[in-house]
Amino acid sequence: MKHYDVIIIGAGPAGSMTAYSCAKAGLQTLLVDKARFPRDKPCGGAVSVRSLKALQLVGLKVPEAVIEQKIHGLQFMGPELKPFEYRSKHLLAYTVKRSKFDDYLAKQAVLAGAQFEHECALIGLEQSQHHVRCQTKKGQFIGRLVIGADGATSIVGRSIGVRKTMPAREIGVAIEVDTPIHETLWNQGPDPSNIVLWLLNIPYGYFWMFPRKQSLSFGVGGMAGELGNLPNLLRGLVRMFCEQFEMPTLRLQNIRGHQLPVFRTPLPLSSNRVLLVGDAAGFIDTFSGQGICYALEGGQICARAVIEIIKYNRPLSEATLDYQTRIAQRFGKELRFSWTIAKLVHSHQYGGFRMARFMRWPGALLFDLARGKTDYYRMKRNPLRLIYKLFVSELRTRLMSNS
Template sequence: MNTVYDVAIIGAGPGGSTTASYLAKAGVRVLLLDKSEFPRDKTCGDALSPNALKILGDLNLIDKLIEFGHRLNGIRLVAPNGNELVAPIPPKHGFVEHLYIAPRIKLDDLLLQNSIALGAEFKSNVRVTDLRVDSNKVTITGKSANKEQIFFANVGVIAVGANTALLQKLGFLSKLPEFAVAARAYYNNLPNLDDLMEIRFDGVPLPGYGWIFPTSKTSANIGAGFLRKSKKLPFTAKEILDKFLDHGPVREKISLGQRQGVVKGYPLRMDFATARVHSNRIILVGEAAGLVNPFTGEGIDYAMESGQIAARVLIDLATTGDYSFKALHSYDRNLRKRFQRLFVWTTRLRSIYINEWLLNPLIRAANHEKSVEKTILEVLLSYRNAIQALSPSTLYHVLTNL
């Protein structure tokens, strides 16, 4: 007799493993599948926001995180003209006033091992190729070393990140969504790194940015990303990163450093505002639901938080065992309540502000006017709705600094 799991989760990134942890903790029988062997790397800037740290705290994982993560206490924003804004992480009730940079090869394994310790069953090297839904279960087909494997569950959670093949096959995506692309490399032996997350709008095409995220006092994750607005754009993410690394102030910063390992690029999906996130017996979590901040490219905390929300909904529905499209609509409703406005306004903000005509005066205004600095930081950290950056007061300060 084949086991029918309560929940099968496809993808053991932060979204899948967080969902698995909360479900397993509540006594739900969880199967977690991933095509990779762990620990595995994931191309990323490795930055954890205060919101991500809040969820890691809720999972009791901060003590383990600080064994390999590097703490940063502030942000440096560099305008296209080279002007800088340096500021500490602003206070907000319930959130820490710092960030961590935590290499994904370690972070994702920490989250996965936590879900296993709480009771989730994990199978690696299983590439899921299909989910078939019938009246009382989901049949999951996977491939492992070229052999077909079949699993059964009452409900499926798809947390495959920006990999759209499975979602296209299941009809969740009628056309490919808009993507951003980004690439990163690790550097060692960098002198004079401070405890700041550095985001630079110089040396890259806009809308996009380059970053220097210190992973220790002498090493950093350095990368660049941009929104592929037009298929005709004649650059790859790696070419953008090369251009950024060759940009004067960046070249100077890394002149004594050595690159470790290879440069890696990967797409980012940011289309949550228009994405489908559920169907009969299936829900989508994390980047599979388009949950990457359209302004910052940050997706770890959204993946984890959507996993938290998914687990809560599935635990509620377990009492009736009804995972129909209609019943799972409560997941869609909860996600929209939390993220819809944020995504709609952040996308609008990106198209208005991310150009040199407005970014230069915005950073200049923030250096003179504390309320503008506060707005920028709080919008970047998703503490405030992005619409605040379009308030009459902020616009007045920007326009008077043109």
């Protein structure tokens, strides 16, 4: 039976980023995933500039072949309201297919020296004083540490007793469908560099269209208990989208869904020799549903704790406590505040939508968030600075549009 310094369960962005950083530091790293790679995952596949910066920090860059579209604008739609859009000369996000994006990241972990076993589902784990024994579909593996990066329904989280039953009010859910289109659509219909969003009448959530090269990703997400029949809601919204863009109605096939782990109270991120990261640890922005950037940033912070324990013999309890603190400082407080933002936007939807049509600052704010130039927590801590910045941005755009 082979022994490893660290075994990472789940090869999504969180797991692959952790594996990449651990392997780069020279640790014996095993990355396992239950799926056969490349595998797809229900996801809009919007990778924000903030995510790209997290990749850049460790010397990674999304290859051109993985990029579907480069996003520079947000277009808003709503019932009986004229659509409007915000544009930026700066890049806001790439859209990707998760099959290609996640495969690229797992390959980088392998190139850095990690061993990758796919079709290798974790069935159970057992902790002892010095090791963790992982029982998988491909046999047993032993690691000095185990990282649970196995997504929203984390078996690792449940086995260490950190993730119990989720309270109904904390179950977020999103469904997505990738719908093929003819490339000529881009000459007549929506702009391929725009994301289209519909915020109205969707409790704590929204409908989206993320453009890809030869398809459109449609999806809707929000709080599970309040959304009713999600596939029917999605079909209705796509019908309205097609009417809006004067396109023939698109047939939706293979609608897929997944939980969004939007915990109001932060989870403990470790238990003894097991640490959690990414969706498994509840790293999701309740307002936008964005999780990729927190998975990538979290993976780097998690790898730092692992390296300190294995390579520099830092006491386990100290390093895991620091892991929790560093996450709280980097984005924990921000994610908790995303609940307030979601609530605020939800309860003032119509007024907000009408105001946003005539003001430029909401767009400037959304762009700064996507580009990682600000976050909800910084906004809350320094409201005067925020108001000043937004006032200047509003003034500048108005002056420029008048000249």
